[in-house]
Each structure stands twice: as C-alpha cells, then as structure tokens.
Amino acid sequence: AQRVTQPEKLLSVFKGAPVELKCNYSYSGSPELFWYVQYSRQRLQLLLRHISRESIKGFTADLNKGETSFHLKKPFAQEEDSAMYYCALALGSARQLTFGSGTQLTVLP
Amino acid sequence: NAGVTQTPKFQVLKTGQSMTLQCAQDMNHEYMSWYRQDPGMGLRLIHYSVGAGITDQGEVPNGYNVSRSTTEDFPLRLLSAAPSQTSVYFCASSYTRGGGINSPLHFGNGTRLTVT
Numbered sequence: 567a568q569r570v571t572q573p574e575k576l577l578s579v580f581k582g583a584p585v586e587l588k589c590n591y592s593y594s595g596s597p598e599l600f601w602y603v604q605y606s607r608q609r610l611q612l613l614l615r616h617i618s619r620e621s622i623k624g625f626t627a628d629l630n631k632g633e634t635s636f637h638l639k640k641p642f643a644q645e646e647d648s649a650m651y652y653c654a655l656a657l658g659s660a661r662q663l664t665f666g667s668g669t670q671l672t673v674l675p
Numbered sequence: 676n677a678g679v680t681q682t683p684k685f686q687v688l689k690t691g692q693s694m695t696l697q698c699a700q701d702m703n704h705e706y707m708s709w710y711r712q713d714p715g716m717g718l719r720l721i722h723y724s725v726g727a728g729i730t731d732q733g734e735v736p737n738g739y740n741v742s743r744s745t746t747e748d749f750p751l752r753l754l755s756a757a758p759s760q761t762s763v764y765f766c767a768s769s770y771t772r773g774g775g776i777n778s779p780l781h782f783g784n785g786t787r788l789t790v791t
Contacts, residue, residue, distance in 0.1 A: 572717075575715065602780075609784055609785075610718075610765065610767075610782040611779075612779035615779075652717060652718065660706065660723060660731070662708060662723050662733065662772075663720070663780060664720070664734070665710075665718040665719075666717050667715055667716055667717035668717045
C-alpha cells in the first residue's frame with residue numbers, strides 16, 4: 567500500500583509565484599514526516615521536518631492530520647528552488663523512511 | 676569529512692552477473708540503508724541495518740543481499756543481475772534509527788547501474 571503520495575510528477579511555476587508541492591500520507595499513528603530535496607548534481611538532503619515547524623530557504627510545511635497531508639509551500643519561488651522534492655514518512659521499529667515518488671519542481675525565469 | 680561514499684559511480688552488467696556495490700561512512704552512524712531510485716517510483720528501501728551484525732529487509736529486498744560486519748561499511752550484493760535491477764542505487768546513514776526526528780539521513784552520491 568502506498569504510504570506516501572505525491573500526486574504531481576512535474577510542477578512548473580514562474581519566479582516570484584507561490585508554489586505548493588503536495589504530499590499525502592497513510593498512517594494510523596502519530597506520523598514523523600519530512601521533506602528531502604535533491605538539487606541537480608547534488609546529494610539528496612533533508613529540507614525540513616514537521617516536528618520542528620521550521621522554515622528552511624523560505625519553505626514551510628504544515629502537518630494536517632485531518633487531511634493526512636504535509637504540503638510544502640513557499641510564497642515566492644526562486645530559480646534556485648528548481649529540484650526534485652521528496653516527501654518521506656518514518657515507519658517501523660527502525661523508523662526507516664518511506665519516500666513518495668517525488669515532484670520535479672522547475673522555477674521559470 | 677567524506678560522509679557517505681559509494682563506489683562505483685557507474686556500472687554496466689550483463690544478465691546473470693554478480694557484483695557488489697560498496698558503501699562506507701565515516702560519521703560513526705549506527706543506521707545504514709540502501710535505496711533504489713526509479714523514475715515515477717521515487718526511492719524504495721532495499722535493506723537496512725541498525726548496527727553492526729544486524730540487517731533487515733526493506734520494501735524490495737529480492738535479488739539483493741547485504742551484510743554489516745563493521746559500523747563503517749554496508750555493501751549491497753546483486754546475486755544474479757537482471758534488467759529489472761537497472762536503477763540508481765543510494766546508500767544512506769544516520770546516527771540512530773532510520774532518519775527520524777533527530778537523525779536525518781545522509782546520502783551518498785549514488786551508483787548508476789545498467790543491466791543488459
């Protein structure tokens with residue numbers, strides 16, 4: 567069963583426009599959710615985690631348990647935000663991460 | 676500080692051949708894992724280890740073996756390569772458990788494997 571769903575494979579926005587990358591999860595307990603990002607020619611790296619309620623590079627993500635969502639948002643997209651974004655859920659006794667299928671974000675000039 | 680190092684970066688195999696993908700980390704991380712990345716399917720967990728001498732299966736373990744004889748190394752073995760194993764393979768590690776709240780995953784640069 568798909569535990570993490572990212573419905574958009576590709577997303578394009580213009581520079582300065584708001585951007586929202588969708589993530590829905592399936593989990594009955596208290597979820598541990600993360601966003602990881604992979605910039606071109608760089609390693610996959612952690613962007614942010616829900617528990618911290620932090621803003622990294624202008625991105626925020628709010629956990630909505632009612633809608634089982636953890637959408638990633640930024641009010642004004644920049645060209646350097648172009649990357650592949652993965653939503654991930656920690657599962658199991660080892661809290662191993664289950665990733666969504668990813669969304670390729672392209673910010674157009 | 677090298678972090679997570681994977682070798683080789685690229686590999687081409689013929690069907691039926693075997694090989695080992697190497698992964699080493701120098702951060703004294705207890706947890707290590709292998710993922711494969713396929714278009715449209717994201718990253719899927721193959722095997723993971725919570726410490727030396729302990730390994731467990733992930734979502735897609737068939738056709739792969741792992742061992743964890745030391746904290747630093749976590750090699751992934753393809754026993755008899757098949758075209759379906761053509762993918763990009765990522766090794767990742769973290770201090771404890773699988774990338775939970777206080778222990779983000781650190782990824783290697785990946786190994787691009789093609790099986791013909």
